[in-house]
Amino acid sequence: MSFGQTFKALSDPARREILTLLKTGRMSAGEIGSHFDMTGATISYHLSILKKADLVHESRYKNYIYYELNTSVVEELMTWLANLTDEKH
């Protein structure tokens, strides 16, 4: 995991919205896509960026792929940011 990759993933509004959707639990790619005015291919692209950044995990059931928020990376990010504010002197 790299901070650059993670921050870049978070820099896109659609991707932040996807993460917000996933706060309430896991959701299939299609369900996620239905919240946006974008093609499924584009949603798939955004999901791949979030996946590479390890911000989401996927699991398969029937012919659906479910995505779920991975909070541990979010916590690492918070730690990095906190370190920035804490050690000022």
Added chain:
Amino acid sequence: MSFGQTFKALSDPARREILTLLKTGRMSAGEIGSHFDMTGATISYHLSILKKADLVHESRYKNYIYYELNTSVVEELMTWLANLTDEKH
């Protein structure tokens, strides 16, 4: 201030390093630049991105421009991230 702009600012390694340098206090553009293998123009570009994201403030003294970390935006970011992890159910 927009989260997109702020996360984008943080997605570049040079810009994250600049912020890390500024943890110890304010620093002139030239001093910042001396830590990198980039032209002054490029450093100036990165500083402008950080400034637009409100992650740094500038102040002038003689013919130097000093940059200083603005921690309040960092805290807003942490709040946004915390909200992502907290409300999962």
Added chain:
DNA sequence: TAACTATTTAGAAAATTTTCTAAATATCTA
């Protein structure tokens, strides 16, 4: 005032990102 130092701005090239359409893959169900 003239030359000097610090920094930014302008313009352009190269690289990366975002989006689409069309095609491919994979799984399910009748």
Added chain:
DNA sequence: TAGATATTTAGAAAATTTTCTAAATAGTTA
């Protein structure tokens, strides 16, 4: 097995980002 549904992959166009060189701006000092 055949057709239907869900999702991804490939390839290409448009937009954005990063970097450089050269020129401009602004304040300093001799």
